[in-house]
């Protein structure tokens with residue numbers, strides 16, 4: 709297994725990405741193609757920046773990437789790529805949402821590779837991850853255009869199913885993705901939502 713991790717680490721170095729986590733997005737993109745040219749992408753947990761760089765390359769210079777993280781990153785603008793704007797902030801805070809909205813009113817794709825500080829307790833790490841995932845889903849509901857996509861990392865555990873069921877209510881198609889570049893022993897999974905059902909398109913629930 710160490711060889712596999714070294715393989716992705718070296719590949720990321722060769723391809724100029726700061727983290728090998730980029731391949732967890734690339735694999736999903738190759739299979740489902742949810743990032744498209746000209747789109748605006750919100751990248752939650754966007755430090756050190758691999759997902760943002762990959763998204764900027766994929767959506768191209770007519771697109772936009774807004775990266776948000778507790779840690780400070782930098783604005784980037786490279787030729788033939790979308791500009792990457794960086795918001796330093798906690799996604800749990802209203803002022804972070806306001807800073808995102810100053811950069812773009814809405815997005816076609818919301819990504820989240822956010823991870824909590826791990827404690828060593830599987831249960832606690834799962835619950836902390838779910839807090840971030842629920843907030844990411846809430847931001848997706850506010851900021852995605854109808855038809856948009858959501859790709860979110862979750863640490864698996866007993867309440868995963870409930871989060872996945874919530875996601876199913878907002879997207880016409882949902883998948884659970886375990887990329888090959890994610891260590892098999894790691895509890896991380898990715899939830900993919902395709903074809904966001906905008907609030908206005910939702911049928912009122914019968915009582």
Ligand SMILES: C[S@@+](CC[C@H](N)C(=O)[O-])C[C@H]1O[C@@H](n2cnc3c(N)ncnc32)[C@H](O)[C@@H]1O
Pocket residue numbers: 726727729730752753754755756757758759760776777778779797798799800821822823824840
């Ligand atoms: C695995 S890293 C992301 C790696 C990134 N996708 C890349 O490819 O470079 C997880 C990030 O989530 C961020 N994070 C955790 N909690 C957060 C929060 N409440 N608000 C914003 N970012 C958060 C962490 O600071 C960390 O940088």
